Amino acid sequence: MTTTPLAERSTAVAARATELSKVYGQGETQVVALDRVSVDFRQAEFTAIMGPSGSGKSTLMHCVAGLDSFSSGSVRIGETELGSLKDKQLTKLRRDKIGFIFQAFNLLPTLTALENITLPMDIAGRKPDKEWLHKVIEMIGLADRLSHRPSELSGGQQQRVAVARALASRPDIIFGDEPTGNLDSRAGAEVLGFLRNSVRELGQTVVMVTHDPVAAAYADRVIFLADGRVVDEVHAPTADAVLDRMKRFDAKGRTS
Numbered sequence: 303m304t305t306t307p308l309a310e311r312s313t314a315v316a317a318r319a320t321e322l323s324k325v326y327g328q329g330e331t332q333v334v335a336l337d338r339v340s341v342d343f344r345q346a347e348f349t350a351i352m353g354p355s356g357s358g359k360s361t362l363m364h365c366v367a368g369l370d371s372f373s374s375g376s377v378r379i380g381e382t383e384l385g386s387l388k389d390k391q392l393t394k395l396r397r398d399k400i401g402f403i404f405q406a407f408n409l410l411p412t413l414t415a416l417e418n419i420t421l422p423m424d425i426a427g428r429k430p431d432k433e434w435l436h437k438v439i440e441m442i443g444l445a446d447r448l449s450h451r452p453s454e455l456s457g458g459q460q461q462r463v464a465v466a467r468a469l470a471s472r473p474d475i476i477f478g479d480e481p482t483g484n485l486d487s488r489a490g491a492e493v494l495g496f497l498r499n500s501v502r503e504l505g506q507t508v509v510m511v512t513h514d515p516v517a518a519a520y521a522d523r524v525i526f527l528a529d530g531r532v533v534d535e536v537h538a539p540t541a542d543a544v545l546d547r548m549k550r551f552d553a554k555g556r557t558s
């Protein structure tokens with residue numbers, strides 16, 4: 303499989319977790335969802351996070367994206383330590399620096415595709431960079447669908463709108479939790495292809511949680527979580543290599 307030569311890639315860190323822990327509950331009902339996780343997400347890199355159900359994938363994503371608090375350790379987005387921010391500053395950072403794509407497309411039904419794409423920027427009172435927006439819309443192949451409402455679009459097209467919405471403000475990093483979980487394999491492949499292109503062609507940084515080895519193979523690297531810890535990492539993954547790694551979890555009696 304083809305990958306960007308290392309020399310062409312930026313080594314700057316878009317987001318970093320250091321000794322990150324997240325504990326839910328107390329005493330006997332305590333759950334350690336993240337256990338001293340340290341991981342870097344470099345700029346212009348596409349990372350997939352995999353692991354058995356309950357291994358802490360969503361928790362890691364939510365903590366690094368500033369959507370959830372953590373118990374100890376630190377998280378930074380670019381040069382900003384999340385732990386040092388007040389609620390308002392955190393909200394602003396999420397709005398200005400981070401793009402999100404969820405399993406449910408989360409589009410507003412009364413708005414057109416274009417209005418949905420620019421909504422976060424409209425709310426923030428920011429003007430979209432026209433050239434960039436045009437590039438994103440072209441790449442995602444939505445130019446002839448911009449005046450359609452979500453109900454007039456297929457699931458795959460709706461998720462492409464959601465990808466364009468995440469890209470529109472040119473965020474420092476995009477997080478997706480199972481972004482193709484609601485799509486059939488063809489529509490999923492399209493969305494994954496666009497995410498990969500946004501990294502290769504536009505230099506975006508993408509972090510995606512998935513349980514699907516085929517989806518993970520679109521990434522530049524896969525990190526594997528088990529019991530709240532990073533247990534392995536695969537570069538330039540193939541679906542087979544990822545599947546093999548997942549099978550080793552099953553052999554230990556864990557579910558996936």
Ligand SMILES: Nc1ncnc2c1ncn2[C@@H]1O[C@H](COP(=O)(O)OP(=O)(O)O)[C@@H](O)[C@H]1O
Nearest residue numbers: 326327333335354355356357358359360361362
């Ligand atoms: N709000 C919560 N309260 C208590 N425990 C939680 C909560 N959210 C997640 N957990 C627990 O934390 C662990 C990691 O969950 P999660 O990050 O959702 O895993 P994954 O996304 O890999 O399936 C699981 O044991 C889960 O039950």
Ligand SMILES: [Mg+2]
Nearest residue numbers: 359360361511
């Ligand atoms: Mg999850």
